Amino acid sequence: MRGTKVIEVLIIEDDVRIAEIQKRYIEKIEGFQTIGIATSYEEAKQSIEILQPALILLDVYFPDMNGIQFLREIKSDYKGIDVMMITATKEIDVIQEAISIGVFDFIIKPVIFERFEQSLRRYEEHYMIMQSLKKENKSVTQLEVDQLLRKQSSSQKSTYYPKGIDRLTLEKVLDVLSGFTIGLTAEQMAKEIGASRTTARRYLEYLISDGKIDADLSYGTVGRPERVYIIKAVVS
Incomplete structure (x- = not known):
């Protein structure tokens, strides 16, 4: 059953055209809403502070910042905000560092809608479980911890193929x-x-x-x- 709470997403991407594509993708997925687009470091900082999104879609390369460094900043200052990296980089060191910092998923451009939607659906399940546990305000069981870890780690283990590729x-x-x-x-x-x-x-x-x-x-x-x-x- 689809959750009633809309998951708010902030897009941090210096290419406005790519940001608009991501926004349109989000519009197609029920239960998610884009609440802002930031194209620079200062815009990103202000948007996070003011909008407090549940999820951030973050690129790696910007004219005025490094996305991996900014990921560290986000995870340090905003414990309740999750991040997905969406970038053209294929460098294993960058991917490994992003995963070690705590990125929920890492998607390589060009973004295939089916892959994008699957990632957001997995995040939705993760988000709903986390919100339910917070609402109950109780100590978690090992089973509940395992559920959370499975939802997140599955994004790094599955293999995805674009439409038309079997x-x-x-x-x-x-x-x-x-x-x-x-x-x-x-x-x-x-x-x-x-x-x-x-x-x-x-x-x-x-x-x-x-x-x-x-x-x-x-x-x-x-x-x-x-x-x-x-x-x-x-x-x-």
Whole structure:
């Protein structure tokens, strides 16, 4: 059953266009409301102090601040506010530091709506459990602590795929590609997996964006050059 209390969200993002996309995403998810957008350090500080959101969506890189440092500041000064990082960075050190500080989730741009919604739904469950425990104002049991930890840790363990990407098909594409050291074109992959060229290309391009494969151009004797997809070598 959906909770009656609306969860208020503050977006801290220096790119106004991206902030607006996040706001529109939130508008599609029942039970959440954007109460402000901050694009700088001073705006962010003032917005948090005045608005007191339940949840903050925070980027890492700003012209006038570092999001990880600001995350530390938020978690130090506002114990009751939760934070999700939404950023283009893929540096493992940054991700590890954010998790160690206590970020609820870490989403890499470009943000897929389905992934975004799943994260907010998990947060909603976490938030409702926490509010219920605070309302009862009693000592928690081990079971209740375990529930809270499961809701938060699940955001770091699950694997998400954008619309149109199926896990089993993705694994099949990777398996096929691993058997061809010289790589395959989208058309060749389509024949191998029994799918259309468009479908094969969609999976191959997704794997490139995920950093698992590379692409190069093959110049044949006739026609236009084709993209050849090659699985990345494992560096020992």
